[in-house]
């Protein structure tokens with residue numbers, strides 16, 4: 001069974017004559033590494049928000065392992081996301097004033113009353129894996145590349161089956177971007193997670209198994 005199955009999906013926004021997104025059919029196999037690309041305004045972020053359950057489509061079906069997340073209530077979608085999705089955003093979305101380690105642990109602290117056994121050790125393992133040595137350093141004092149590496153570690157702390165990144169290298173220089181791209185690919189494989197990456201970065205896209213190109217909200221070509 002494919003991990004992700006999209007059928008007749010449509011999203012409209014007020015003031016737009018045509019749908020921001022209209023996808024007749026898209027499937028992604030479990031463990032695949034998929035790129036989403038296309039010009040500005042073509043619908044990449046809209047699709048990322050749907051596959052992560054951050055937003056709901058007006059029409060159609062978007063199912064992960066048979067669960068149509070568009071049919072879940074907002075509260076159940078939030079719980080589904082916390083259990084299943086690791087997110088990496090262009091601008092890191094880290095919490096200033098907290099250490100690298102506390103940022104990595106934050107998703108677990110927010111979703112439970114107390115940290116599960118082994119959570120601290122797992123955070124330390126992930127931070128070591130992404131090359132962050134000073135775990136107690138406040139994140140606002142980290143370089144941009146280091147911040148994104150902390151964000152990658154945080155995305156994996158709850159052992160998600162789905163890893164989604166929206167322009168993860170866009171605000172980094174070439175060297176830091178290449179490091180983050182490698183870590184995303186390697187860690188998704190190690191975690192056996194399905195990876196979906198929206199990006200304009202050709203050096204990242206060429207390393208994925210498959211690339212879907214959006215134009216004006218529609219799939220124009222797939223390759224890779």
Ligand SMILES: Nc1ncnc2c1ncn2[C@@H]1O[C@H](COP(=O)(O)OP(=O)(O)OP(=O)(O)O)[C@@H](O)[C@H]1O
Nearest residue numbers: 013014016020038039040041042043044045046047
């Ligand atoms: N909340 C909203 N209200 C109205 N229009 C919206 C909203 N969100 C997105 N849009 C419109 O939907 C279209 C797709 O936007 P989206 O952000 O998905 O594009 P994108 O491919 O991610 O672009 P970029 O590469 O510039 O980030 C655009 O025309 C955008 O203006």
